[in-house]
């Protein structure tokens with residue numbers, strides 16, 4: 001019994017995505033990678049923008065003192081300055097660079113945000129459907145994730161938020177554009193959420209923070225704006241990552257920025273810097289920090305994702321699937337024909353199609369397709385999608 005109890009408990013919980021990944025690898029080995037249609041992972045396959053590669057070359061060629069060395073845990077001064085300058089016009093908030101912490105992707109920014117706001121036993125609320133890993137990051141800090149039951153139009157279930165707020169709620173997470181629904185929350189709903197958090201914080205004598213997880217901020221279709229909680233609620237920690245916008249998730253670069261008018265803003269920032277050390281991250285990767293400081297708004301070709309979205313959506317619609325067209329991110333979240341998401345994902349697997357049941361995102365009865373998949377994968381999968389829905393509907397009629 002040498003392995004820590006909480007790790008044993010965590011490992012005995014089934015991670016649907018982790019299991020799917022292993023099964024998918026095995027299926028690819030047996031049938032060949034081009035005969036397995038993998039829509040399970042949000043691992044971007046669109047190339048990074050050329051500016052990213054050029055910038056990396058330029059940095060490698062330059063003589064920069066201590067280019068690859070240790071640095072202050074919060075990150076390079078010039079990078080934090082560049083980020084603060086970029087936040088001002090986009091969110092209408094002037095953030096001093098001291099309130100920006102460079103992180104190892106959004107994952108570590110979220111973990112740091114939990115580290116500085118959550119006491120053991122606290123709850124953190126999020127609207128379903130929601131990203132599976134929040135609960136994992138939070139468990140390290142002995143907090144519990146509570147999924148607010150989702151609405152069919154994927155908007156924020158504000159009535160339920162109001163019911164569930166309590167003295168043990170440390171924070172609320174908002175993720176827009178949303179993984180897995182592709183929804184973008186309206187400004188009006190964010191303003192209402194802010195009012196709820198303000199009045200609950202007063203009622204319970206404890207400030208409830210909002211953590212705004214925005215890694216898909218640039219992946220939006222049809223020129224839609226993305227209202228952000230950072231502009232609506234001052235007690236917000238903004239979490240960002242270049243994993244999706246530059247298509248570089250393996251390079252692990254992101255940041256957390258604290259609203260300057262947040263309660264205890266400076267203490268939160270100092271806590272994040274200390275926790276970067278304590279949790280063993282030390283600092284975010286140096287080359288990446290230097291690169292993002294120079295890249296401004298450079299982003300992947302969102303058109304490539306739009307083409308895939310439209311191709312997959314047209315094929316699924318023709319086959320009889322029901323879903324809302326995602327407005328951002330790169331996931332489609334249809335209703336599971338027959339109502340049982342786990343059974344339907346099994347029916348898809350029989351067609352060598354890998355999809356993730358909505359139960360894992362707190363929304364049973366739906367399933368997620370990640371269209372980080374080539375156009376030939378999408379085309380090749382469509383007959384299988386049509387057969388799977390037919391089989392299930394014929395069976396249930």
Ligand SMILES: Cc1ncc(COP(=O)(O)O)c(C=O)c1O
Pocket residue numbers: 042104105106107108131175179213215241242243249253254
């Ligand atoms: C909603 C959401 N938040 C955070 C992350 C983690 O991103 P990163 O790779 O930057 O740690 C992901 C990754 O898929 C995500 O979908």
